[in-house]
Amino acid sequence: MDTRPRPRVLVTGASVAGPAAAYWLDRTGWDVTVLERADGPRAGGQNVDVRGLAREVLERMQLLDAVRDAGTGEVGTRFVDADGGTVSEFPTDDETGDGPTAELEILRGELARVLREACSEGITWRYGDHVVEVEQDDASATVTLAGGRVEQYDLVVVAEGPWSHTRGLVMTGDDEPELERLGMYCAWATIPRTEDDDRWWRWMSVPGSRSVNLRPDNTGTTRAMLNFMTDDTGLRDLSPDELRAELAERFSDVGWEAPRILAALGDADDLYLDDLTQVRCPTWSRGRVVLLGDAAWCVTPIGGFGTSLALIGAYVLAAELARAESVDGGLASYEEWLRPLVDDVQDLPPGTPRLANPRSRLGVALFNAGTRLAAAGPVRALASRFTSSTSTDRELPPLVVPS
Template sequence: MQKVLISGASVAGPVLAYWLRQYGFEPTIVERTPALRHGLGGHAVDLFGSGVEVARRMGIDEAVQAARTRTEWMTLFRNGKKPVEINVDKLSSGISDRHVEILRGELTSLLYDATRDRVEYLFGDSIATLNDDGHGVDVTFEHGEPRRFDLVIGADGMHSTVRRLAFGPEESMRRPLGGYLGVYSMPDELALGNRMFVHMEIGKIASTYGVHQTGQARAAFLFRRQEELRYDYRDKDQQKRILADEFRDYGWEVPRLLKHLDAAEDFYFDSITQITLDSWQRGRIGLVGDAGYCPGPAVGGGTSLAVVTAYVLAGELAAARADLPSGLRNYENKIRRFVDLSRAVGPKVMGSIIPGSATALRAVPLVASVLPHLPLWAQRKVWSQNGVGKALDSLPLPDYSDLVRVPQS
């Protein structure tokens, strides 16, 4: 069997490994996070349209539905204004008739469970060097013994190690959108249940929502910055200080949220940045998901994009089994329009979810409260204006079932 090394065990990596195994490949996933930390935390993410269909074809759709966040109502707060109540289910139905909101950690765990018995996982390790000689790729690891693979795929997120080693430094590939996102778990002191509280100011959002699976809550923060912040993306203590400084004088319920920041073990913080490579393959090395074309955390539908493109990548590699580099090129051609549409969504969504002016601060709650009451066709039309619905539902899934060599368990 042809051996494929996948770097990253979050979303795109396990989806890719699942389908490669179905098609008779021998996938191995290397993941920097130790096994005991894998799948913990993460913010709420969305699966739309084709992403939901991939989950169905993997046989995990019922588990995904059962793990959905179940957030039913969102209350929008603004200083000096009456709170606005919004039906979340009706609001999201205007984007796609197939939609699941799920915590990223929950989705990661479900994907791991679907692959753990048939895919080799190397936890607590990372790729150190790559040498593509045209016939295979020699790989050294930070801890494990060197190995040789027929193909290497980077599914290791916005700060991809594979991309850095094979495509060059990250700096030249980044397109910052001017925003930052911070998320972590905390006790549900506000008794949120299935409700979300969101407080908005110009350039900033503080929010918290209940997590029914654990009885806890998530605190989530978004803010804008004209000048890009400089920090180490692996230094969580430094990132916590940045977030605390940014919201220290915010008011509302933020002091209650921030008192749990230091103790948070599942803290996530990053810039809302796009990755803008023109090509996602170099010989026998390729990229999938955020590693290749991150549309921007929280604004571009990156989770659905990762699921769908990983499915397509596996199918195209199976179709071109005798010529894997050709399979990478075919995958690139098939997904390019989908990626371009998702990439175009990010800046538009950034402009609407983090108010940049007093006018936007007034408009966001108004639009969000009116939309769920419009006829479905009218909601779809509104969402299509900024490209959200079009991007997230735009790629019809190819049928690769004739390539399956291993019966689905």
């Protein structure tokens, strides 16, 4: 039996990538601490899905049923007109579990909870603190926390969001990431459910490159999205009241469920606006610090597959570290295995997201007509064969678990 002390790893971020990494690194022999800036676990959040190889990762964690049981119950995606009438619909594919709505649809906070509860009791969880300084030598990283702690780790895994603060402390100069704005904002909020809300993701596009979305959840409420394209920057910095005013101005002329959503925003305590931005990093590691999830490769909801990549990435990171002769070798193998998949997902189709967010009435009419055509049985069956982000013939690397 190996009696050497377990190497120490700090994982920053406790959404999806962080707990998944904690699970696998603990399994492969690391002494794991998870650090989260928020004061406690974040519940709720918006809808995410699990596809492709990420389903196999959940199977290896024996969590597939738990994620399915905690799902939102969404049965498909329905495009609607200004009166709420159905334009086209895409039920979840019974054979592949994919489509605009995947079989495994779950709230982000619910997925984080399932992952967290699957972790062993040996993992340390800390909330309400964050990294403010990182110093490195050839064998370790020393972190200073906002709360005053100074600690040394053999590895730091930055599993934060696309605007990661910790990443900015380390990835500087030639390693600084490129942040590519898509010119689109998404505002999310939880609103009261009504009798008209069903189990479909309902989507209405309107002129002005705007859309209104309603999605079911498993908590008795409804998840609303107001999306719009603009060259304006800095809207992420608006206060909640300023954001409500901004959304009211941009969607005041929109029908269907837009007035209901705007009226409910005053009571929504989770209103959030995201400036959709892809993250492209020249490298995912520097010394003993490695990036994971959106901090490394945010693909945005437009690209999809981000949650699945977080799960896959967490597994691959632990697997490659476990079978490498050195940490440096494991980090290099992690990036070598995963980057082709990330590059494929980040390569959005030409015209995205503008094509799905037309400016004119004619453009909206053409978009709706396109969804009708795509929903036709033969066309849908053909399109399902070319979903590169969810299908791959690659196999996950083997996992070496210490005895």
